Amino acid sequence: MNSLSNQIKTAALRMGYEKCGIIKIADMADYEGKLKERSEHVPEAKAFDEKFQRFAYLQKTYPWAKSVVVCVRQYGKYKVPEHLQGRIGKYYLFDSRRDKHSRDFQDSLKFEAYLKELGLKTETERKFGITALRWAAFKAGLGLTRRNNFFYTESGSWLHLEAWLIDQELEAIETPALKACPENCNRCVKSCPTASLSQPHIMNPLACVSFLTTFGGRDLPNDKYNAQIGCWLFGCDVCQDVCPMNKNRWQAKEEFPALSELSSHISPEKILTMDYSFLEEKVQPKFWYIDKQDVWKWKVNAINAMVNDYQEHYKEYILKACYDSNEKVREMAAWAIKKLELSA
Known part of the structure; x- marks a missing residue:
């Protein structure tokens, strides 16, 4: 790891990120293969997947970009309002991507400012990511994607991922020491309310409860999954909640800004x-x-x-x-x- 890579990684950890890695932009090219693999198993999602092919070829949109800086931050540290357990997905309760009152959001701004202070040209997209975040984090060796399709570190899957494109070719790749999923474990697949997760690593995004309660589900009286959605109002945590690799990973220590009042x-x-x-x-x-x-x-x-x-x-x-x-x-x-x- 060169000195600039080390500076970036050290700054990220100082600003509250759990992990930080850097990959060459060319390392995203094989993401297209993952999309094709899913489309073969879930043909009804092919049109949905095609929208993300641009993530594999970032230089078509950003010809100046040479590397991807990807960071991981825990959100499994916040107190969950009890009455919203099983109602709203925890990822959304503690979403800091656009919450200016959140310390996590402010730290993200500070980290981006630091990259620019180093003389780097940068680009990010805070809503949905500048690239395929889980794939970038995987390629950087920051953890692994488990059978439920979520990215895990030693902290489990209760994570936010962020990425920035930069105009210098750098690299900072780790070797994850995480254990693989237990050989015969399929709790996530068996527990998926709509069978969106039909087999390990393969899911139909159009049937996911998180999709149906947000972007989808526009005709719920006639939707074949309306009963399977259960009590969820926004999002779903089932495949993460049942995962043994998430056991005892949530450490509720902090209050998320303004959540208590809104949740009431x-x-x-x-x-x-x-x-x-x-x-x-x-x-x-x-x-x-x-x-x-x-x-x-x-x-x-x-x-x-x-x-x-x-x-x-x-x-x-x-x-x-x-x-x-x-x-x-x-x-x-x-x-x-x-x-x-x-x-x-």
């Missing part, structure tokens, strides 16, 4: 009676996978969760939703009433 407003009942202005101004900026114009999706997801874990007091909320201002919510409420055989 989130439950299926509260969402169904929530003003759209509150959803747009308070909830959406935190859980931004659902766009502002689509915040009705929260209410649809709430009704679906109520149906899948019906309790008698849900009835009044579902009946009231028949008069919601959004047509999609009214349709979902009518579907729930018919399915549950509720009467006014």
